[in-house]
Amino acid sequence: MPTVAPATIDDLAAAVRDTAPSSIAVRGGGSKRDWGGVAEVAELEVSTAALDRIVEHADGDFVVTVQAGARLADVQNVLGSKGQWLALDPPEAGATIGGIVATAASGPRRLRFGTPRDLLIGVTVVLADGTVARSGGKVVKNVAGYDLGKLFCGAFGTLGVIAQCTFRLHPSPRAIRCVSVPLDDPGDAVRSLRRSPFRPSAIEYDGTRLSIVVEAFESAADAQAEQIRALVGGEVSAAVPEQFGARPWRSGEVGLKATFRVGALSPALALARGFRLSAHAASGVLWLGGAVDAGVLDELRAGFAAYDGSVVVVAAPDGMKRKLDVWGPVRGVEVMRRIRDQFDPDRRMNRGVLDAV
Amino acid sequence: MPSEGAWDERHPPPTELLDDCVHCGFCLPTCPTYVLWGEEMDSPRGRIYLMAEGHDGEPLSEPMVTHFDRCLGCMACVTACPSGVQYDRLIEATRAQVERRFPRSARERALRSLVFKTFPYPRRLHALRPFLRAYQKSGLRLPLPAKLTAMQRLLPPLGPASPVAELTPARGPRRARVGMLLGCVQREFFADVNAATVRVLTAEGCDVVAPSVQGCCGALSLHMGREDEAVRFAKRLIATFEPLGLDVIVVNAAGCGSAMKDYGWLLRDEAGWASRGAAFSAKVRDVSEWLVELGPGATRHALDVSVAYHDACHLAHAQRITSAPRELLRAIPGVEIREIEEAAICCGSAGVYNLLQPQAAGELGARKAANVAATGADVLVTANPGCLMQIRTALADRGIPMRLAHIVEVLDASIRRDPTLLGP
Amino acid sequence: MSATTSALPGAENPGNVALDGLAREFVAALGPAAVVTDRVQLRTYECDGLTAYRCIPGLVVLPETAEQVGYVVRRCAQSSVPFVARGAGTGLSGGALPVATGVLIVLSRLTAVRNVSVDDERVVVEPGVVNLDVSRAVAADGYFYAPDPSSQQVCTIGGNVAENSGGAHCLKYGFTAHHVTGLEVVLPDGSVSRFGGLAPDPPGYDVVGALVGSEGTLGIVTEVTVRVVAVPERVETVLAGFRSMDDAGEAVSAIVAAGVLPAAVEMMDTLSIEAAESAVACGYPAGAQAVLIVELDGPAAEVSAELAEVEAICERAGAFEIRVARDADDRVAIWRGRKSAFAAMGRISRDYIVQDGVVPRTSLPQVLRDIALLSAESGIRVANVFHAGDGNLHPLVLFDSTRGETAAAEAVSERILELCIEHGGSITGEHGVGNDKKKHMGRMFTEVDLDVMQLVRCAFDPQSLCNPGKVFPTPRLCGERPGRRTGVHPVQAAGLGEVF
Numbered sequence A: 001m002p003t004v005a006p007a008t009i010d011d012l013a014a015a016v017r018d019t020a021p022s023s024i025a026v027r028g029g030g031s032k033r034d035w036g037g038v039a040e041v042a043e044l045e046v047s048t049a050a051l052d053r054i055v056e057h058a059d060g061d062f063v064v065t066v067q068a069g070a071r072l073a074d075v076q077n078v079l080g081s082k083g084q085w086l087a088l089d090p091p092e093a094g095a096t097i098g099g100i101v102a103t104a105a106s107g108p109r110r111l112r113f114g115t116p117r118d119l120l121i122g123v124t125v126v127l128a129d130g131t132v133a134r135s136g137g138k139v140v141k142n143v144a145g146y147d148l149g150k151l152f153c154g155a156f157g158t159l160g161v162i163a164q165c166t167f168r169l170h171p172s173p174r175a176i177r178c179v180s181v182p183l184d185d186p187g188d189a190v191r192s193l194r195r196s197p198f199r200p201s202a203i204e205y206d207g208t209r210l211s212i213v214v215e216a217f218e219s220a221a222d223a224q225a226e227q228i229r230a231l232v233g234g235e236v237s238a239a240v241p242e243q244f245g246a247r248p249w250r251s252g253e254v255g256l257k258a259t260f261r262v263g264a265l266s267p268a269l270a271l272a273r274g275f276r277l278s279a280h281a282a283s284g285v286l287w288l289g290g291a292v293d294a295g296v297l298d299e300l301r302a303g304f305a306a307y308d309g310s311v312v313v314v315a316a317p318d319g320m321k322r323k324l325d326v327w328g329p330v331r332g333v334e335v336m337r338r339i340r341d342q343f344d345p346d347r348r349m350n351r352g353v354l355d356a357v
Numbered sequence B: 001m002p003s004e005g006a007w008d009e010r011h012p013p014p015t016e017l018l019d020d021c022v023h024c025g026f027c028l029p030t031c032p033t034y035v036l037w038g039e040e041m042d043s044p045r046g047r048i049y050l051m052a053e054g055h056d057g058e059p060l061s062e063p064m065v066t067h068f069d070r071c072l073g074c075m076a077c078v079t080a081c082p083s084g085v086q087y088d089r090l091i092e093a094t095r096a097q098v099e100r101r102f103p104r105s106a107r108e109r110a111l112r113s114l115v116f117k118t119f120p121y122p123r124r125l126h127a128l129r130p131f132l133r134a135y136q137k138s139g140l141r142l143p144l145p146a147k148l149t150a151m152q153r154l155l156p157p158l159g160p161a162s163p164v165a166e167l168t169p170a171r172g173p174r175r176a177r178v179g180m181l182l183g184c185v186q187r188e189f190f191a192d193v194n195a196a197t198v199r200v201l202t203a204e205g206c207d208v209v210a211p212s213v214q215g216c217c218g219a220l221s222l223h224m225g226r227e228d229e230a231v232r233f234a235k236r237l238i239a240t241f242e243p244l245g246l247d248v249i250v251v252n253a254a255g256c257g258s259a260m261k262d263y264g265w266l267l268r269d270e271a272g273w274a275s276r277g278a279a280f281s282a283k284v285r286d287v288s289e290w291l292v293e294l295g296p297g298a299t300r301h302a303l304d305v306s307v308a309y310h311d312a313c314h315l316a317h318a319q320r321i322t323s324a325p326r327e328l329l330r331a332i333p334g335v336e337i338r339e340i341e342e343a344a345i346c347c348g349s350a351g352v353y354n355l356l357q358p359q360a361a362g363e364l365g366a367r368k369a370a371n372v373a374a375t376g377a378d379v380l381v382t383a384n385p386g387c388l389m390q391i392r393t394a395l396a397d398r399g400i401p402m403r404l405a406h407i408v409e410v411l412d413a414s415i416r417r418d419p420t421l422l423g424p
Numbered sequence C: 001m002s003a004t005t006s007a008l009p010g011a012e013n014p015g016n017v018a019l020d021g022l023a024r025e026f027v028a029a030l031g032p033a034a035v036v037t038d039r040v041q042l043r044t045y046e047c048d049g050l051t052a053y054r055c056i057p058g059l060v061v062l063p064e065t066a067e068q069v070g071y072v073v074r075r076c077a078q079s080s081v082p083f084v085a086r087g088a089g090t091g092l093s094g095g096a097l098p099v100a101t102g103v104l105i106v107l108s109r110l111t112a113v114r115n116v117s118v119d120d121e122r123v124v125v126e127p128g129v130v131n132l133d134v135s136r137a138v139a140a141d142g143y144f145y146a147p148d149p150s151s152q153q154v155c156t157i158g159g160n161v162a163e164n165s166g167g168a169h170c171l172k173y174g175f176t177a178h179h180v181t182g183l184e185v186v187l188p189d190g191s192v193s194r195f196g197g198l199a200p201d202p203p204g205y206d207v208v209g210a211l212v213g214s215e216g217t218l219g220i221v222t223e224v225t226v227r228v229v230a231v232p233e234r235v236e237t238v239l240a241g242f243r244s245m246d247d248a249g250e251a252v253s254a255i256v257a258a259g260v261l262p263a264a265v266e267m268m269d270t271l272s273i274e275a276a277e278s279a280v281a282c283g284y285p286a287g288a289q290a291v292l293i294v295e296l297d298g299p300a301a302e303v304s305a306e307l308a309e310v311e312a313i314c315e316r317a318g319a320f321e322i323r324v325a326r327d328a329d330d331r332v333a334i335w336r337g338r339k340s341a342f343a344a345m346g347r348i349s350r351d352y353i354v355q356d357g358v359v360p361r362t363s364l365p366q367v368l369r370d371i372a373l374l375s376a377e378s379g380i381r382v383a384n385v386f387h388a389g390d391g392n393l394h395p396l397v398l399f400d401s402t403r404g405e406t407a408a409a410e411a412v413s414e415r416i417l418e419l420c421i422e423h424g425g426s427i428t429g430e431h432g433v434g435n436d437k438k439k440h441m442g443r444m445f446t447e448v449d450l451d452v453m454q455l456v457r458c459a460f461d462p463q464s465l466c467n468p469g470k471v472f473p474t475p476r477l478c479g480e481r482p483g484r485r486t487g488v489h490p491v492q493a494a495g496l497g498e499v500f
């Protein structure tokens, strides 16, 4: 599979257009290459590795424009020097901006800041036929035209290559405090936290321990952490625990993402018994790792459906994935297929990855 | 496009007032008919639009008139409007044109004339009393046409009529000399309210002057577009009160008060009357407004009740009086005030609306009753006889037992240390 | 209750047999009270909050259930009759402008709150539910619905979804798009689809994200699931009076630079203060050339630290009066002035245009100076009310049509949009493109960008029946492939901005 790594958007468009390949695979940092359905071997691989510039950091406006191949960690370093950050914290090391957006990858702080769709304010994309288009802009508030950015979030590259993104930024947190408390069932604690006046950045549960992160002015962070400790117990520290927000699966295992209505944390955790897990406990998201076969997967799906949720296979060795229905039922899939048919009628992009649609 | 529009030259809804409407829709959620039916033509914005269409060549058609007729004249839209659209002026002008120019069906004409031949005339209402009382007592429910049924169902239980003296002197040192409007409906069906008003006013140091012959204030006529009739009534009332040397003229029926405060405008075209009207209007006070202005003199004794206070539209929206009644109630030890959900929305009484549009009035009444009941208060208090009748019926229909009182009755009970007055 | 149907169905369009037949069918299926055909009645629907564009709809239908909406749309699709959705008709871009040969589907009777699940932080409503009623439904539980357009007491959730409406508090809480997690939609062919729901991150494309803000062109929303948030522990509202817009603008920049994220930062200039005063007597600092409203909310400890910082910044920036709301009533009084400002313009000017543009926050002072210059040159007054925190300007261009000022006012208004584009901003921050701004879309986006957006349209509405003629300057037939872009992006070539 030949790979191109264009350094400009026009080159990227030209590469796609001029070779008119029958199938295209998009590659970012490769940190999530085992995510989604089993990718078919493509005629051309497009790498965003050379599209790694920070195009503009308008720090007074709290906005950054970056090319898709830029690594999140590098971007954060640059922004951090100005006391700002892009409020996304998926744990995959080496992840690029494009990959994070394409997979809608999220981390613990989604509780407070949301997922890529919530921070992306403008996008430039290259479609399968080389068409370059953009939507949105570089201002936070903007309702002109359809928001293509949202459609590309979580589309796993099937609608086109994300070439460049503009994000809204936040001030870097001044102080961080973490309240940690061991709990068998964090349901009640999380419920009372959600109803409390506190505004944690993250509430994570790893199967044994609930970690509540507050980020604020020093004094305010201390005060909140102390009050939270009074509410749920545990200990306060000035750093998050090791493995905070890490995905719970090991290589060779199946990794799942399960969602549920947020009030159903306890029953959702009960369904997940037997798996290693990492929960965005106040957001309705569970990451699971362990051994999974089709029967187990069906059972899980039925279980989470009762809480209006879904279960998708995130990561697994190809051999295992082939035996599983990776995406499961998708609500509104007919419309999604029509969208895909419009953007990529020949289905050239990332074939196999989002095979449900 | 039809060439001749809905309006003739004589006081059409003024275009410069219509132009004030910026079509923002802020008035929609407070309009009772929009709340009921959710359609543009039955909203203030829609009615204003219809008026403008009338200037734009659209004829005064049946559908157009229907939407004007369905307006309760509650003026909630005036309160809600950030642009200061004077819907009160607009609908008044519109109704006068409709009455003058739109041919109504025979049925509709008959009903309207029955209403207007009795309600504004205390003596005719009085003459009806024995029949109505007997009818009520007999428990008979004759198969009357829907609109007449509506009329008889609304009547309060009738006690013996008790007239108000022409002059009742202040108790203790005199603080003011006030005239009192007896009201057509108030005097006949709510004699207790008038009696309580006199007692409260005298207790607060007012000489109360209440000419026994004073006629109607013209509010009903005015709200229904019978402008000439309203003008006649207004002149007579002014002539009656003018020579009496009064500090203020107190009104305990919100609908009457709002009309009387507007005599200056009503009589604007009547030679020699415009300034007399304005001078008269300047003296008109709702009883709550007046009592707050005067400040409490008589001691308030404790009443251990929870009170749901209902804002009568003609008090809250037309006269913008919402805090005075609450202030008076709050000043009574032991009284707990509970606010009613959807307070701004009319109960459906609106003058004779419940007679002319019984179905809509019934739906609004039911809605109001539900909101009133939800407060769980002991007593429903308001400041308008129409609202009292309407809400009483609506509560009774749903089998909700609740006492009702005019605000002066509550004050009277407190001042006289007589909680039984509020008894069932 | 009824729209009195006196004229015969289709009377408005004697030649339109399709509409004629549909009217009869709808009367039969939905009852006469749900169908409007009389000319004077139809005309009350001829415009929304932007009265500059008017068109008498061929037919108005007022369904009461989602099934009825589905039926009406299906019949329209089968008869190739265009249709337009309408909520409360408060839109300011002519989005709900009817089609003369089409059906206007009014959602104002779909007002049920279907499900309140505070424990899941979700409320499920029908599209005709008024924005503020969502907050009312959860207020007793200590929750609220964050997006708060100034029209919140009247505009509907369906309209909010269509426009991706925002409000003062969106600076911190985000827009409608950030609070909608599920939709039920009648697609333009009349079929019903659901996307998302109570749980987050539904698998597949983010169709909810694409639908929010699509201005009613992709289908008719019949159910909306929204996220509600807990009422903050403490709210502080600061009202600061400044002697110049520049000073106020400086305060805004300083607040943001200090790392404070207020719930809202709103600015008003003298003219808008004057209008608001005359409408609601809000009692803003006398003689102020600009007022700033800064609202902070959150945990008590955090808010008190921020409050001290904001007060100090305002003072340093030259505020001559700083008032902090003492209680909830006080706060309401401060906001009343701001929230009534648009509609109150009617009090100081016969006519006005509400403009809605966005610039990067740092460009605000420059753009405001440019607008002032524009106003001075043209003799057309411009009042400024805006969401300063996110650079969303709402210049109100005041004029008197009876004195022939209309053209000049329109020119000023358009020039303001050009300023926004020149500064890398947007032609609309919250009111939408609708009918009004489609002509400007070509200045923000290329033909190709717009063609690609049309791909989405074609996926949903290949017949182009759903709110046709809105948003896009030149409707394109579905089925053609968009042209390909070669060479330099025209926006870049024109020096108007970088491709991003």
Ligand SMILES: Cc1cc2nc3c(=O)[nH]c(=O)nc-3n(C[C@H](O)[C@H](O)[C@H](O)COP(=O)(O)OP(=O)(O)OC[C@H]3O[C@@H](n4cnc5c(N)ncnc54)[C@H](O)[C@@H]3O)c2cc1C
Pocket (backbone or CB within 6 Å): B023, B024, B025, C048, C049, C084, C085, C086, C087, C088, C089, C090, C091, C092, C094, C095, C096, C107, C127, C148, C149, C150, C151, C154, C155, C156, C157, C158, C159, C160, C161, C162, C163, C164, C165, C166, C167, C168, C215, C216, C217, C219, C220, C221, C222, C342, C343, C430, C431, C467
């Ligand atoms: C005084 C004033 C202040 C305002 N302030 C703000 C503000 O601060 N922020 C802001 O964002 N907006 C504001 N607006 C604009 C307006 O209120 C919003 O755009 C609002 O969301 C429109 O809601 P509506 O129910 O009135 O919709 P409408 O005006 O009836 O329709 C708007 C659009 O939505 C579509 N639509 C309506 N319902 C549906 C549905 N169920 N499914 C699909 N499409 C549908 C229509 O076709 C149309 O395109 C203001 C308007 C006014 C008059």
Ligand code: SF4
Pocket (backbone or CB within 6 Å): B030, B031, B032, B033, B034, B043, B044, B047, B070, B071, B072, B073, B074, B075, B076, B077, B078, B087
């Ligand atoms: S007066 Fe009352 S009923 Fe009439 S339009 Fe205004 S709000 Fe509606």
Ligand code: SF4
Pocket (backbone or CB within 6 Å): B020, B021, B022, B023, B024, B025, B026, B027, B028, B044, B045, B048, B077, B080, B081, B082, B083, B084, B085, C343
């Ligand atoms: S609130 Fe006032 S300006 Fe707005 S539509 Fe109603 S009447 Fe017109």
